[in-house]
C-alpha cells in the first residue's frame with residue numbers, strides 16, 4: 455500500500471527546509487507577487503531562494519510545487535505568464551493553477567510541465583476534473599473542503615487524475631475558490647489579488663477592555679481580555695444580526711483530519727495538503743512532524759489506528775480558533 | 789533546548805523598568821546591523837526606512853525603541869508613538885526567536901500583541917522568518 459504524499463507549505467526558505475527536515479514528501483511555494491493566493495509583504499520566494507529551496511529538497515529526494523493559483527487580471531496577464539515561465543525554468547515538479555486560461559498557456563508553452571488544478575479552481579465533481587484533464591492534461595486536482603469523504607471517494611472512483619485533499623489548517627467558509635467577501639471591505643480578494651483581508655487594511659485597536667479588529671475601517675470583531683483571537687477575515691467576524699451578536703457566517707476553526715487518516719488512505723487519496731504558507735517555520739516543523747508520525751502510524755496500523763493525545767495537543771495549540779473539526783468530510787449531507 | 793515557562797518576577801521588573809533602556813536598545817540595533825551586514829538578515833531596508841519600532845518586554849517592564857533609515861537600524865530618541873509596537877513576555881519573545889513557537893500561534897493565544905501598522909508588522913514577522921539560522925553559529929540554539 456502506498457501512503458498519500460504529505461504536501462506542506464513554505465513561505466520562506468527556512469520554512470521549506472523545516473518541511474523537508476521534518477518529513478514532508480512535497481513542499482509548495484509561491485513567488486513574491488500577486489500570482490499566488492498568499493501575496494503578503496515579505497513572504498514567498500524570489501529566484502535565488504527558490505533555486506536553493508529546490509536544490510535542498512531534491513538533494514533529499516523531495517518534490518517542490520509552485521502555486522500560481524490566482525486569476526490573471528485583465529491588462530496584466532503577462533505577469534502570470536512570466537510566473538509560469540519562471541516555474542518551468544526553475545524546474546519545479548508541478549505548477550498549481552486555477553485559471554483555465556493559464557492552463558492553456560502552460561500546455562502550449564511548456565508541454566512537459568506537470569499541471570495540478572488548484573483548490574481555487576473549485577472543481578468539486580469528477581466531470582469538472584475530467585474536463586480539465588481532457589483539455590489540459592492535468593495530473594492532479596486539489597478538492598475544495600466542501601465534500602464529504604463519500605463524495606471524495608466518488609470523485610476518485612471516476613477519474614484517473616490524482617486527488618489531493620486538505621488535511622490541516624485554517625478553514626475558509628465553504629465556498630472555496632469562489633469567495634469575494636474580502637472585496638466588500640478592501641477591494642481585494644484571494645482570486646483577484648492573492649489575499650483575503652490584506653494587511654494594509656487591517657487595524658488592531660487596543661481598548662481598555664477589548665481588542666478590536668477592523669478591516670477597511672469596518673469593525674469585524676471584538677475580543678475580551680484573554681479571549682483567543684483569529685485572522686481578521688470577514689467570514690469569521692462577529693456581527694449584530696437582528697439584535698444578536700455572533701459568528702453569523704463561520705466560527706474560526708481549524709481543519710484536522712488526523713482521526714480519519716485510515717479512511718483517507720483507504721479510498722485512494724493521492725496527497726494530503728497542509729494549509730499555511732503565511733505561517734512561520736516553527737508552525738511548519740510542528741505540523742509536518744506530527745502529521746508525518748500520524749500518517750506513518752495510520753499506514754502501519756490501518757483500522758487499529760488511533761490518534762495519540764500528544765499529536766492532538768501539538769496541533770491543537772497551533773490552530774486558529776478554539777476548535778478543530780473534520781470539516782465537511784464527515785457531514786451527513788448527501 | 790526548550791524555553792522554560794517563566795515570567796520575570798515583579799520585583800526584578802520594577803528594577804529593570806527603572807534602568808535606562810538605551811543600552812539594551814543599542815545592543816539590539818547593533819546586533820541587527822551586524823546581521824544585515826553579514827547577509828543573515830535579508831532586510832529590504834527600503835521597506836523599513838523612516839519607520840519607528842518598539843519592542844515591549846512586558847514582564848520585564850522594558851521598552852526598546854529603534855528606527856531605520858535606508859541603510860541601517862538606528863536608535864530612536866524621538867517622543868511619540870512608534871509605527872509598530874510588538875509586546876510580549878521575555879520567554880515568548882525567546883520562543884519566537886528560537887523558532888519554538890509560531891508568532892501567529894502566540895497572537896491567537898493573546899500572548900503577542902501587535903499595535904500600529906499591521907502590514908509593517910507582517911513585513912517584520914516575515915523578515916525574521918526568512919533568516920536562515922542554519923548558516924550562522926546560532927544554529928545549535930534553534931528548535932529543529
Ligand code: SF4
Nearest residue numbers: 626627633635650689
Ligand atoms: S473571507 Fe473567509 S471564506 Fe472568503 S476567502 Fe477569506 S477566509 Fe476564505
